[in-house]
Amino acid sequence: MSFAQIIFLLGSAGVVGPILAHLLARPRHRRVPFTMLRFLRIGHIETQARRRFRDFLVLALRCLIVLAIAAMFAGPRFVANRTDDEQRPVHVLALDDSLSMSYSDGGDSYFEQMSAKAKEYVEHCDANSVFSMYGLASGAQSGEVDSATALQFLSRLEPVPLGARLDDVVTAVREEATTGDEAREVNVLLISDFTPRAIERFAAIERPARAGRVTVEVLASSDPISNAAVVAGSLHAVRGGAAPEVSATVLNPGEVAQERELSIMHDGKPVASVEVSIPPHGRRIARVQLPPAVVESAESVLALELALSNGDGLRADDTYYLAAAVSEVRRFRVLVVGRDAREAFLLRTGIEALSRMASSEAFEVVSADHATFAGTLLSAADIVCFASFPASIGSEVEALAAFARRGGRVVAFAPADADPAVVQALSDGGVLPVAPGEFQVQPAFIAARPAAGARGTAPGEGDRAVNALMNYGLDGIILRGYHEFTARPEATCLWRFESGPGFMYAQPLGNGEVILVNTSADDSLGGLMKSPAAVAFCRFLMGRSGETPQLTFGVGEPIALPASDLEMQSPGLGGTVLLALPDGGTTQAVVSKGSLSLGGVNQMGWLRTVARPVRYAGVNLEEGETDLTKPDEEAVRAWAARLFVAREQAEAPGPAADMADKDFSPLWRILGAVAIGLILSEAMITNRLKR
Amino acid sequence: MLRHSARAAGAHRYLDPAVLSKLGNMELVARCAVEGFYAGLHPSPFHGFSVEYSDHRAYEPGDELRFIDWKVLGRSDKIYVKLFSQETNVPVYILLDSSNSMTFRGEGAVSKLEYGSYLAAALAYLMLGQGDSVGLTLFAENITTRIPPRSRRSHLNAVLTALQQNQGRGRTHLSDVLHTVADTTHRRGIVILISDMLDDEEGLAKGLAHLRYLRHDVILFHTLDHQELYLDYDGLVEFRDLESSSVLRTYPASIRTTYRQRLEEFVNELESEAGRNRMDYCLLDTSEPLDRALLSYLAKRKRLM
Numbered sequence: 002m003s004f005a006q007i008i009f010l011l012g013s014a015g016v017v018g019p020i021l022a023h024l025l026a027r028p029r030h031r032r033v034p035f036t037m038l039r040f041l042r043i044g045h046i047e048t049q050a051r052r053r054f055r056d057f058l059v060l061a062l063r064c065l066i067v068l069a070i071a072a073m074f075a076g077p078r079f080v081a082n083r084t085d086d087e088q089r090p091v092h093v094l095a096l097d098d099s100l101s102m103s104y105s106d107g108g109d110s111y112f113e114q115m116s117a118k119a120k121e122y123v124e125h126c127d128a129n130s131v132f133s134m135y136g137l138a139s140g141a142q143s144g145e146v147d148s149a150t151a152l153q154f155l156s157r158l159e160p161v162p163l164g165a166r167l168d169d170v171v172t173a174v175r176e177e178a179t180t181g182d183e184a185r186e187v188n189v190l191l192i193s194d195f196t197p198r199a200i201e202r203f204a205a206i207e208r209p210a211r212a213g214r215v216t217v218e219v220l221a222s223s224d225p226i227s228n229a230a231v232v233a234g235s236l237h238a239v240r241g242g243a244a245p246e247v248s249a250t251v252l253n254p255g256e257v258a259q260e261r262e263l264s265i266m267h268d269g270k271p272v273a274s275v276e277v278s279i280p281p282h283g284r285r286i287a288r289v290q291l292p293p294a295v296v297e298s299a300e301s302v303l304a305l306e307l308a309l310s311n312g313d314g315l316r317a318d319d320t321y322y323l324a325a326a327v328s329e330v331r332r333f334r335v336l337v338v339g340r341d342a343r344e345a346f347l348l349r350t351g352i353e354a355l356s357r358m359a360s361s362e363a364f365e366v367v368s369a370d371h372a373t374f375a376g377t378l379l380s381a382a383d384i385v386c387f388a389s390f391p392a393s394i395g396s397e398v399e400a401l402a403a404f405a406r407r408g409g410r411v412v413a414f415a416p417a418d419a420d421p422a423v424v425q426a427l428s429d430g431g432v433l434p435v436a437p438g439e440f441q442v443q444p445a446f447i448a449a450r451p452a453a454g455a456r457g458t459a460p461g462e463g464d465r466a467v468n469a470l471m472n473y474g475l476d477g478i479i480l481r482g483y484h485e486f487t488a489r490p491e492a493t494c495l496w497r498f499e500s501g502p503g504f505m506y507a508q509p510l511g512n513g514e515v516i517l518v519n520t521s522a523d524d525s526l527g528g529l530m531k532s533p534a535a536v537a538f539c540r541f542l543m544g545r546s547g548e549t550p551q552l553t554f555g556v557g558e559p560i561a562l563p564a565s566d567l568e569m570q571s572p573g574l575g576g577t578v579l580l581a582l583p584d585g586g587t588t589q590a591v592v593s594k595g596s597l598s599l600g601g602v603n604q605m606g607w608l609r610t611v612a613r614p615v616r617y618a619g620v621n622l623e624e625g626e627t628d629l630t631k632p633d634e635e636a637v638r639a640w641a642a643r644l645f646v647a648r649e650q651a652e653a654p655g656p657a658a659d660m661a662d663k664d665f666s667p668l669w670r671i672l673g674a675v676a677i678g679l680i681l682s683e684a685m686i687t688n689r690l691k692r
Numbered sequence: 693m694l695r696h697s698a699r700a701a702g703a704h705r706y707l708d709p710a711v712l713s714k715l716g717n718m719e720l721v722a723r724c725a726v727e728g729f730y731a732g733l734h735p736s737p738f739h740g741f742s743v744e745y746s747d748h749r750a751y752e753p754g755d756e757l758r759f760i761d762w763k764v765l766g767r768s769d770k771i772y773v774k775l776f777s778q779e780t781n782v783p784v785y786i787l788l789d790s791s792n793s794m795t796f797r798g799e800g801a802v803s804k805l806e807y808g809s810y811l812a813a814a815l816a817y818l819m820l821g822q823g824d825s826v827g828l829t830l831f832a833e834n835i836t837t838r839i840p841p842r843s844r845r846s847h848l849n850a851v852l853t854a855l856q857q858n859q860g861r862g863r864t865h866l867s868d869v870l871h872t873v874a875d876t877t878h879r880r881g882i883v884i885l886i887s888d889m890l891d892d893e894e895g896l897a898k899g900l901a902h903l904r905y906l907r908h909d910v911i912l913f914h915t916l917d918h919q920e921l922y923l924d925y926d927g928l929v930e931f932r933d934l935e936s937s938s939v940l941r942t943y944p945a946s947i948r949t950t951y952r953q954r955l956e957e958f959v960n961e962l963e964s965e966a967g968r969n970r971m972d973y974c975l976l977d978t979s980e981p982l983d984r985a986l987l988s989y990l991a992k993r994k995r996l997m
Contacts, residue, residue: 030928030941036793036890037920038933038940040954041947049942 406511870899
């Protein structure tokens with residue numbers, strides 16, 4: 002053990018105090034002539050020994066208290082005796098093995114350069130040196146090894162599609178500096194391309210570590226960086242007659258304009274391609290139509306590789322693995338209720354058209370007029386659309402509410418002659434999101450965008466149905482009039498008229514939802530259901546976005562795939578399925594409640610089920626990991642100098658510094674706790690053994 | 693009634709050793725104690741007790757005819773002879789332990805020796821007043837003063853003077869003294885031993901047994917100071933033995949319980965030994981009045997009538 006402030010140990014001389022007090026503080030006694038000494042002696046012998054023991058114990062406790070307090074202020078630190086091994090200098094090699102290190106400007110890649118530098122470093126160190134090797138992205142560690150083992154570690158290191166992190170290295174250097182002997186030498190070699198993403202992570206480490214010699218190698222090409230990467234992809238309009246389309250986002254973080262060909266590969270063969278031109282530091286979205294046969298040939302999942310042609314220094318980020326579910330067609334039963342077949346005709350037609358066009362949904366439409374409508378019909382429907390309210394609906398409020406609560410969707414149009422009593426009854430039953438109001442006969446334009454706070458309020462954000470509706474110019478539709486409804490507290494106004502009153506309201510009800518449209522289904526003035534927006538409007542009302550489920554995930558991201566058919570093979574509690582990993586290995590995933598779940602995979606490429614039916618998932622590199630923007634070397638070295646503080650530059654440790662350093666604190670805190678415990682126990686023991 | 697109680701209460705204070713210690717004169721002490729004692733009694737248990745005539749017994753062939761109580765014969769057709777005081781008169785041998793241990797005075801007004809002296813004086817006064825003969829033996833390691841029993845009232849002066857001049861000295865050696873008393877006492881009587889009994893218990897028992905063997909009636913007045921009984925000292929105390937001069941420094945509070953237990957065992961053993969030998973035993977706290985001791989004697993005396 003050593004002490005930071007050894008002078009405080011002089012305080013140990015304070016033990017003289019308790020000893021002197023013990024010796025000098027003889028209790029006064031009085032002399033008494035007595036006769037029964039033989040009766041006194043029996044008890045005296047027992048208590049005398051006990052009293053001596055107590056006095057000694059109290060003296061020992063008081064001395065220990067003084068010593069503990071003196072030692073605590075002296076700042077003790079435990080230092081193990083150095084073995085021969087611990088006298089050898091330690092070299093910590095922090096090697097960036099992230100995927101960006103695979104970049105090459107025509108010569109050796111960054112990774113190859115790093116390996117060479119590290120090897121040279123190891124070979125030039127003292128023969129008795131020990132090495133701690135770290136792969137910053139893979140997390141590989143060697144422990145303290147000799148040079149031969151260090152070189153073996155180097156040879157096994159490979160770039161991985163993960164981000165570089167420096168936390169483990171800094172922690173290791175810090176621990177080595179605080180627990181080891183002060184004279185032991187700890188040197189650090191850090192080699193990286195210091196991408197912006199890596200620098201962001203490195204700079205997040207605030208607490209420095211003491212080291213001896215620190216060497217930072219910044220790998221940056223002297224030529225302009227030439228790299229493009231496919232960072233996103235999606236598949237659209239798989240069914241319904243429209244040609245399926247792939248969109249790919251291509252990023253050029255480099256300094257050289259990229260003129261590349263984006264190919265869509267299926268089963269290893271190109272099925273479509275498009276030329277892509279991306280300026281330096283630019284981004285492009287390329288769209289490619291696929292031959293319908295490609296989609297039709299797919300079973301349940303379509304696996305496509307979006308690959309850039311050769312042309313830059315880093316190939317690993319030129320391919321995007323896109324999987325999309327193509328055979329999952331969800332079927333909905335839609336009950337359309339109208340005054341008569343004519344009133345419901347346009348609404349029904351719009352929904353049927355939507356069903357034909359939808360990629361993953363089919364709507365089976367059943368009609369009922371007011372006379373035949375009954376609450377029992379709801380049991381066979383998923384969605385009910387009221388072109389107008391039957392008079393008998395007042396008696397079916399409970400049935401409607403129950404229908405919505407169990408997940409059903411209610412869409413209601415409010416024509417001009419909507420009975421206020423019926424509206425009130427439905428509102429009171431919690432089925433309609435509004436209370437009745439007077440119908441205003443005046444032209445009303447629908448607003449161009451949904452109301453603030455409604456879903457999908459901005460283009461490109463979330464709901465495709467909203468975007469489609471806006472794209473079709475809903476604001477060009479004039480309506481004859483509208484009700485001055487009052488929204489219930491729990492209702493949301495989805496869309497307004499340009500003049501302000503609500504055009505569409507929504508209200509959640511249990512697991513379902515109720516939508517109210519403040520007009521007739523067929524407003525002849527503007528032809529709501531006759532406009533080109535009819536199908537998009539139905540799309541919006543049916544409550545589905547119509548996107549094709551994309552089955553792509555980032556490296557390390559938890560994976561969940563639809564797999565209800567897989568679960569049918571493992572009924573009941575669900576089972577496990579075997580998956581093939583991108584590197585050819587296998588792993589197991591759990592199938593439960595219609596979903597296949599797996600923790601993150603640290604590889605790029607395809608993840609697929611081994612057995613049929615085949616499920617694919619594409620695992621791609623996180624955007625930005627291959628941004629090879631050259632770092633400011635001076636800034637990097639200045640940051641490194643702040644992170645790894647050289648011993649000779651470090652401030653002399655003082656008691657406050659040592660006590661603040663958590664690596665020292667355990668000892669002085671322990672001594673403090675001991676001192677407090679002794680003080681408390683001294684009083685207790687003194688009283689306890691008083692007799 | 694009230695006057696008698698007030699008188700009794702007032703007389704009772706003369707039995708208080710603290711009061712007696714202020715009197716300074718042993719005769720005065722004796723008289724005050726006895727008169728205080730009698731004043732406290734109601735009525736006298738000894739009504740009819742007479743020096744001249746004390747009792748009857750049944751006629752036995754050989755008794756002198758002049759002692760036949762003819763009145764009783766005329767009344768009851770039973771023949772009884774009169775017993776005169778001379779026949780009921782028993783010698784009382786008062787043995788007062790005058791060793792150093794008896795000089796112990798705790799925090800009370802009197803030492804054990806003073807208390808014992810007051811008791812002896814009161815008993816002598818009482819006995820001589822009743823026509824008994826009283827002797828006094830003062831002893832420590834051996835007998836220092838011996839006054840043979842006499843029944844004359846003037847004998848009281850000798851006894852009281854011896855008590856007045858008595859000084860405690862020497863160690864306790866009860867057994868030898870008791871054997872000596874037993875060997876040198878020719879007439880059976882009442883032996884009253886006033887002592888703290890701090891001697892070899894076995895030797896003491898043998899000495900007492902010797903007295904009983906000779907058909908003496910023995911009363912043991914075990915005289916102890918209040919502090920000896922309760923050890924009510926506080927703090928650190930250095931106890932110095934009065935006879936052996938050995939020293940013990942201790943905290944009485946820490947050994948009080950053990951001490952009392954041991955003392956209780958000692959007292960119980962003595963009492964049991966007395967009971968086995970048909971001796972009367974009376975433990976006296978020197979802080980308490982003398983009436984208990986006097987009553988104890990009188991009860992014994994009555995049984996012998």
